Amino acid sequence: MENKQGDGRGIFVGSDCIIYSRNRLVLGDMGANPDACMTIGDRVLINGGGYLSGEGGLTIGDYVLIGPNTCILSAGHRYDDPDRPIQTQGLTYGPIIMGRDVWIGGGAVVLQGVTIGEGAVVGAGAVVCEDVPPWAVVVGNPSRIIRYRGASQKRCRLRILSRFLDWLKTL
Numbered sequence: 001m002e003n004k005q006g007d008g009r010g011i012f013v014g015s016d017c018i019i020y021s022r023n024r025l026v027l028g029d030m031g032a033n034p035d036a037c038m039t040i041g042d043r044v045l046i047n048g049g050g051y052l053s054g055e056g057g058l059t060i061g062d063y064v065l066i067g068p069n070t071c072i073l074s075a076g077h078r079y080d081d082p083d084r085p086i087q088t089q090g091l092t093y094g095p096i097i098m099g100r101d102v103w104i105g106g107g108a109v110v111l112q113g114v115t116i117g118e119g120a121v122v123g124a125g126a127v128v129c130e131d132v133p134p135w136a137v138v139v140g141n142p143s144r145i146i147r148y149r150g151a152s153q154k155r156c157r158l159r160i161l162s163r164f165l166d167w168l169k170t171l
Contacts, residue, residue: 008037009027009030009036009037010027010037010038011025011027011037011038011040011054012037012038012039012040013040014040014041014042014043014044014062015042015043016042016043017040017042017043017044017045017046018044018045018046019040019044019046020046020047020048020049020068021048022048022049022050023046023048023049023050023051023052024050024051024052025038025052025054026051026052026053026054026055027054027055028053028055028075028091032055032091033055033056033075033091033093035056035057035093035095036054036055036056036057037054037057037058038052038054038057038058038060039058039059039060040060041060041061041062041063041064041100042062042063043062043063044060044062044063044064044065044066045064045065045066046066047065047066047067047068047069047070047106048068048069049068049069049070050066050068050069050070050071050072051070051071051072051073052066052072053072053073053074053075054074055074055075055091055093056074056075056092056093056094056095056096056112056113057074057093057094057095057096058072058074058095058096059095059096059097059098060098061098061099061100061101061102061118062100062101063100063101064098064100064101064102064103064104065102065103065104066104067103067104067105067106067107067108067124068106068107069106069107070104070105070107070108070109070110071108071109071110072096072104072109072110073096073109073110073111073112074093074094074095074096074112074113075091075092075093075094075112076091076092076111076112077089077090077091077092078090078091078092092112093112094111094112094113094114095112095113096110096112096113096114096115096116097114097115097116098115098116099115099116099117099118099119099120099134100118100119101118101119102116102117102118102119102120102122103120103121103122104116104122105121105122105123105124105125105126106124106125107124107125108122108123108124108125108126108127108128109126109127109128110122110128111127111128111129114128114129114130114131114132115131115132116128116131116132117131117132117133117134117135117136118134118135119134119135119149120132120133120134120135120136120137120138120149121136121137121138121149122138122139122143123137123138123139123140123143125141126138126139126140126141126143127140127141127142127143128142128143129142129143130142130143132145133145133148133160134159134160135148135149135150135159135160136148136149137149
């Protein structure tokens with residue numbers, strides 16, 4: 001749906017998506033952040049009980065799987081001033097971008113400002129607070145790379161470089 005201002009912001013869901021019950025899709029106060037928007041690609045599956053925040057911007061690529069009870073948080077709270085209640089200090093924002101064919105395991109938390117590369121896997125219960133390279137498998141709190149999918153790290157880098165060079169040719 002597009003917001004009343006017609007500025008192209010809102011929640012957009014691609015074709016053939018499955019969004020199970022008990023998910024909360026949040027944009028918050030769209031006047032507070034001009035980047036508030038949520039775009040969900042084609043053939044995305046979002047299992048039940050999740051919290052997806054587009055307050056700072058959220059882009060989910062095609063063929064993404066999101067496990068149950070997952071929190072994707074593109075906004076957080078300021079807390080620097082110890083003399084003021086945290087509630088009154090305002091919010092911080094950072095867009096989250098998930099590439100194509102990503103799998104986010106159940107109970108994972110993805111924090112603001114993170115990019116998760118194409119083909120990456122986030123293990124169940126992981127807390128992602130830094131970018132995840134394409135094809136990487138990350139686990140833990142904070143998440144860390146334990147391996148790369150289907151190839152050695154060198155082969156993955158060559159694949160990424162090849163795709164980047166192909167993209168440059170289109171410019």
